[in-house]
Amino acid sequence: MTERLLQFIWQFQYFNQGELHTAGGEAMEVLFPGQLNTNQGPDFINAKIKIAGTTWAGSVELHIYASGWDKHQHGLDKNYNNVILHVVWENDLKEEAIPVLELKERVSKILLQRYGELMNAASFIPCEKMIGTVRDLTWKSWKDRLVAERLIRKAANIEDYLQQNNYHWEETFWWLLARNFGTKVNSDGFEAMARSIPLTILSKHKNQVLKLEALFLGQAGLLQEKFRDDYPLLLQKEYTFYKNKLGLQPTRSPVFFLRMRPGNFPTIRLAQLAMLVHESAHLFSKIKGANALKEVKAWLDVTANDYWHYHYRFDEPSPFKKKNLGDAMVDNIIINTVVPVLFAYGNYQDEQKYREKALDWLEKTTGENNSITKGFQQIGVENRNAFDSQALIELETRYCNNKKCLSCGIGNAILKN
Numbered sequence: 001m002t003e004r005l006l007q008f009i010w011q012f013q014y015f016n017q018g019e020l021h022t023a024g025g026e027a028m029e030v031l032f033p034g035q036l037n038t039n040q041g042p043d044f045i046n047a048k049i050k051i052a053g054t055t056w057a058g059s060v061e062l063h064i065y066a067s068g069w070d071k072h073q074h075g076l077d078k079n080y081n082n083v084i085l086h087v088v089w090e091n092d093l094k095e096e097a098i099p100v101l102e103l104k105e106r107v108s109k110i111l112l113q114r115y116g117e118l119m120n121a122a123s124f125i126p127c128e129k130m131i132g133t134v135r136d137l138t139w140k141s142w143k144d145r146l147v148a149e150r151l152i153r154k155a156a157n158i159e160d161y162l163q164q165n166n167y168h169w170e171e172t173f174w175w176l177l178a179r180n181f182g183t184k185v186n187s188d189g190f191e192a193m194a195r196s197i198p199l200t201i202l203s204k205h206k207n208q209v210l211k212l213e214a215l216f217l218g219q220a221g222l223l224q225e226k227f228r229d230d231y232p233l234l235l236q237k238e239y240t241f242y243k244n245k246l247g248l249q250p251t252r253s254p255v256f257f258l259r260m261r262p263g264n265f266p267t268i269r270l271a272q273l274a275m276l277v278h279e280s281a282h283l284f285s286k287i288k289g290a291n292a293l294k295e296v297k298a299w300l301d302v303t304a305n306d307y308w309h310y311h312y313r314f315d316e317p318s319p320f321k322k323k324n325l326g327d328a329m330v331d332n333i334i335i336n337t338v339v340p341v342l343f344a345y346g347n348y349q350d351e352q353k354y355r356e357k358a359l360d361w362l363e364k365t366t367g368e369n370n371s372i373t374k375g376f377q378q379i380g381v382e383n384r385n386a387f388d389s390q391a392l393i394e395l396e397t398r399y400c401n402n403k404k405c406l407s408c409g410i411g412n413a414i415l416k417n
Contacts, residue, residue, distance in 0.1 A: 002064075003062060007406075009103065010044065012416070023091050023099070023100040024099065026052040027051075031055065032047055032048040041080065044062075049085050051084075063086070063089075065090055066091045066100055088101070089102070089103055114415055115405070125375070125395075125400040126405055127410060127414050134410055150394040151339070151358070155348075158172060172341070174199060176341060178191055182255070185264075186255045186266050189220060189254055189266070196248060196249065203281070205242075212278055214236075215274075217239070219248060219250055219251055220266060222266065225314070232315065257313070262318075267311075268323050272303070272324075272325050276325075279299070293360075293361045297334070300325060301324065301330060304323040335368065338361070342354050362385065362386045362390060367385045367386050372392060395408070
């Protein structure tokens with residue numbers, strides 16, 4: 001038994017409530033177990049308990065053993081003056097200052113067995129063997145909650161960005177978009193590059209993709225070598241001129257090529273990002289006003305300029321292949337940048353239409369295909385779209401990995417059944 005499990009049992013009243021009596025022999029009835037208190041003080045607040053015919057309103061404190069009350073010196077803490085009931089797993093005291101309810105003999109052994117199985121499971125997720133018993137309706141409501149939690153947390157992160165640039169939404173979107181283009185390996189380096197080039201400079205030079213590419217690659221530290229090809233030499237010349245003219249300071253965050261597929265090389269992604277900036281002005285404003293997801297996908301569907309059709313790196317020719325962004329990367333940007341920023345904007349402006357649009361676009365985007373979603377699919381959990389995949393990633397990383405089954409809608413359903 002753990003205190004968190006005891007809280008769970010009390011919160012949902014998962015014990016035999018027939019003929020309840022306090023340890024002192026007084027008849028009692030739980031009218032309302034109270035609200036779980038996540039702040040300092042008793043475990044539950046605003047409870048209502050009837051004891052010996054009298055209704056009491058106040059707090060409920062829980063311990064594994066009744067002696068925990070004195071051990072934690074609650075009697076000396078004014079936060080506990082309003083406690084009307086002490087709920088314990090086992091009463092190891094003969095005398096109590098307040099009424100005590102012992103639950104040891106009132107809780108289903110099946111519930112305890114299932115909880116033990118969840119905590120000791122070494123499988124992909126703790127409830128892997130029992131997850132098939134969960135109803136579709138439970139899954140739907142819990143996925144809704146998971147996606148909301150994920151987007152709210154991302155919105156809080158976006159708020160940090162906004163505070164750094166005086167709540168400039170286009171600037172924030174530019175930083176996060178560049179970070180997304182860097183994928184996992186180069187996200188920090190690409191964000192540093194974006195932060196080093198203000199939007200005013202991008203706006204001034206957006207009609208000249210060569211200059212944008214030179215600025216991006218130069219600020220990322222990719223134009224410092226001695227090149228043979230005319231194209232990188234031209235970029236190098238452009239960058240040197242504008243670096244001095246604009247007073248730019250190259251970033252100190254390196255970018256990497258190792259252990260990456262060629263299509264994700266920083267040279268290719270920065271060239272594609274330059275083309276996107278070249279073709280799209282005020283992109284976040286356009287996204288806010290977009291009526292359909294296909295409009296956003298069309299804006300993001302860019303192709304790097306001709307040099308990159310024959311190269312992945314400078315001075316290293318490769319067979320012809322157009323370096324378009326690709327459906328998978330477009331979906332990745334929608335999931336990880338477009339939707340979170342749009343949702344955060346809706347929260348900030350308190351406009352439901354933007355939040356609804358963000359959720360709708362998740363449902364219309366192809367689901368992510370990674371080790372987490374594959375793991376869930378192998379045990380029979382659907383991954384129909386990005387809404388599902390985001391929910392499953394949130395579930396596995398925030399709940400399953402930490403074995404927070406008692407806080408999980410799926411874990412609750414399994415224990416309850």
